[in-house]
Amino acid sequence: MKKTALILAGLLGCNMVMSQQIKPYGALPSKAQVAWNDMEYYMFIHFGPNTFTNKEWGHGDEDPKVFNPTHLDARQWARTAKLAGMKGIVLTAKHHDGFCLWPSKYSTHTVRESAWKDGKGDVLAELSAACKEYGLKFGVYLSPWDRNHPEYGKPGYNQVFANTLNEVLSNYGPVFEQWFDGANGGNLKQPYDWNLFHKVVYKNQPNAVIFSDVGPGCRWVGNESGIAGTTNWSTLNVHGFAPGAAGPPTKSLNEGNEDGEQWIPAECDVSIRPGWFYSPDTNDKVKSVSNLLDIYYGSVGRNGNLILNVPIDRDGLIHPNDSTRLMELRHVLDASFKNNLAKKAVVTATNTRKNDAAVKVSHLTDGTNTTYWATPDNVTSAEITLSYKTPVKFNRVVLQEYIALGQRVKSFTVSILENGKMKEIARETTIGHKRILRLPDYTTTLVRINILDAKASPVISEVQLYNAPGVLATPEISRNKEGVVMISCASSDPEVHFTTDGTEPTMQSSKFANAFTLPQGGVIKAKAFLDNGKTASETVTAYFDVAPAKWQVIQSDAAIKGYEAAKAIDGNTATAYITDRKDAAAKYPHELQIDLGESLSLKGFTYTPAIGEGIGGVVYGYAFYTSNDGKSWGNPVAEGQFANIKNNPVTQTVSFKATNARYIRFVAVAPAEEKENWVSVAELGVITK
Template sequence: MKRTLLHLILFISLYALPYQHINAQVDQQNLRKSQLDFVNLGFGMFIHYGMPTFMDQDWSDPNAPLSLFNSPKLDADQWAEAAKSAHMTYGCLTTKHHSGFPIWDTHTTTYNVMNTPLGRDVVKEFTDAFRKKGLKVMLYYSILDTHQEIRPHSITRKHIQMIKDQLTELLSNYGEISALVIDGWDAPWSRISYDEVPFDDIYYHIKSLQPNCLVMDLNSAKYPGDALFYSDIKSYEQGAGQFISKENNKLPAMACLPLQQNWFWKKSFPETPVKDVHKLVNEFIIPYNNAYCNFMLNVAPNADGLMDPNAIAALKEIGTLYAKGPGYKELPAYYQPIITHNIAKNVYSNSSWSDDMNIMDFANDDNFGTSWIANTAATGNPWYELDFDRSAYFNTIVITEGKDAPADYTIAYYHDGKWLAVEGEIKNQGRIKICRFNTVIGQKLRLHIQPKNGRAILSEVGVYHERN
């Protein structure tokens, strides 16, 4: 009997440990420190280098012949020295862009740099060179991969496993990675949703490998700048028209822009002037640093694997104008990132009388550019309701109001035939209100709204079951 009991205890222990690991929460105190450290880094080098370098394109042919890829003079030490001359503090390299060509020694596909005439692990050479100069190391990785057909309506379990396997290699074989910049995910042009490739699975996979590695998803075009949605750092790709508010930003942020005309090298670059360095420093880098925003300047190596002389000269000049990043002791108060699946997206919704075409389903259509608007001719306070069809667990509600439409809310959920009050404080963060509470289970959710400016406007109502 004792031996049987002992075996049972050992069995439970062995199988419970992986479960606990999978469900481990992100340490919010360590996350805040990493976010602060990132902001204080101030200024770094983005490096777009890959198959597009050899095709005069920013997106290469996903089946481009491996024979094209050859940089006989490739010198990552030159890249690091150039970054150091500009008083940059880190580098971030594109390990795989949207056309799906990995530039590291990967076992996940034969379509990689090791099978090209170059035959060298560029990620290793980059990480070694930058660390040798005392610079931090970050990596860029694209979820969209047209070579492997990781694209809308084509994604399989094997694709998701490949993504995890590739990230495991990058976060296991190259030392400490301060941040992972992810692209090609939940963007209008990639059309791969956080449900098709589950964000929370990938996010917690990254954190299980390197708990202090920041996850930055280049998704700012979609989400409001008042809260962190699916990203540890609010990221702005300025080349895509995404600009941070230097006056109002209160989130840890990153903005990126190329020094040259494009992200990847073009044959015209050596003879084409780079961006004005005085403008870059005085209108972007320093003002952004003063708005809790780290600035990442892209410099594209040429087909030889070297940075062009005009880019090297520009970086040295930047170094005479920019000394060091900000020295924040702490960042403004903000809420931890929203990570998990939004169970409110496109479920059946109902409401009090709407204003013309601005009906209820505009508030849970996963589009922050549309809104449900209450009709001011209606009597009584407006209300808004979500019906999940079947009971669901949740512990977080995020309300994104329309501009200049603040309101107070009481929230109730429907459970076993009764409406019960949500016991959680609603906290404001700009036009976003976040309510976190102990996990409940309910079939419906209802907001009772008391508008402050005469009209209730809901851009989005999100409901989540967060791990933290």
């Protein structure tokens, strides 16, 4: 009887423990998605004929022999990615122009027809081998849009693309991510068979994470700035949506959907340069370390993964300016997250789940996200406290949920003990895979994380504290309508030195103290210094053409009050001309005519769209005219489309054959967003140099 009682007691105890095991909540990630989230940061590579033609979107009619990188070295790409702290590389194996970076038997627009290696090369084979050598994961981008293939737009094309996919995914080893976008442009429209495409992916690469606006592996974050929402759920509603124009609303892409139908976390894509493909014109426009840090904290720090594009140059290498910046970023990130101060704390927590051996307070600071702490079922709030015997200084807080059991936390605060009282220093929403709070410097003996609300019992894997070093901000150079130049710097009390002859600024260069004029334009380089030059920022370069001091608008469409046409030529990209969307007559085409006040030798123009939530009106199709009398315009000196401007609304530069003129006419022929009947112009400029 005594033995039977002991057995029964043991069974009951076992059942009690079992009953305390944590139940998963909501849509859940696959093992492949958990591993993908743990990668956090990896490289995107855009490379192809566009590299040599200076285009963002090729038309598919380029001579394949233009592709001829004379020193291509995929090992250099992989080595650079590894040294930068990246975990993988995704390559544009086929972009919209249809050019294949491998000798595909389903296309005649490939490296086989190029001048590179006499047509015997294979970029995918070289990069796959290099990734394996350097311990990186390998991924591929294949655009279903093909502006070269004769079958595109016909019923048989989907099978052609499926065959192309199969060719890539069965020949180059493991693929961690298959990158799709929904681009479907030009005069031909192709209804894509996504089910067929996905079947091909999973047949060959069952663990691949598929990227698109609706996943199913990971989703586009809704912009090409690399920034996720401050609230960011890894779940998304996908019913009724498809990749491309039929994708979910931008807000849903950026923030996810609370209790969304499927686990589809955000991937944040951005280029280290203004464009995606290499251009020699952008060698001095590589993003600064401070800018890249903003992107890192806005992506990895907001429950997303960061895929940073680093284009390959015409030699077939990562340009030194790009690789140098990547190493500088790695240095700052390593220094920022080197010493986890939470490991020195005494950690306590309220409402800790009992009778579950997997749940321990000590797991919060053990440095791994595979262990966790949790509250009991139906308890959706708790406090986690880090206590110190002596004060600690910190400015970063890192939190992680154990996402294998679902994303749960809806809101939390961070507080510190200051002058004997608790002071709230941050109030945020979601956590997910990782949340990094970038805070001012605080010194305290007690830090408290207060989970205010959750979808189910919070399951937290990590709480970390760091004191990141400060980074000297890069100067900002601006010029107004009259040609007056200002240089500012967000860091405290730096010395800013500049040059106007194209040379690198040093402490011996002119020190900026007062605004100066540069009405005819030129190049300005500026650099910030501290401690008599011991600390320096990156160099920032600004190119200016003739100032619009004499310019006047002579014809424009009705504008919203406060956004008149004159704002398009005031030298300030923070202001904008926006046509009245409520005007019954408002429809495309729109046009803007300007008197330059003098005859100039024009070699091109620039268009900067207005950006900001709810602004819209970005121009896609354009025509540009010149005139000497403002009446006779003749044929356009330039016309076409601003490729990818909808997703990447940066300044567009268009060159044309030099012509003398006093008047210009910018015609907006088609919108980037089909439903928008208005136009926005932050700045319109001309190129004379």
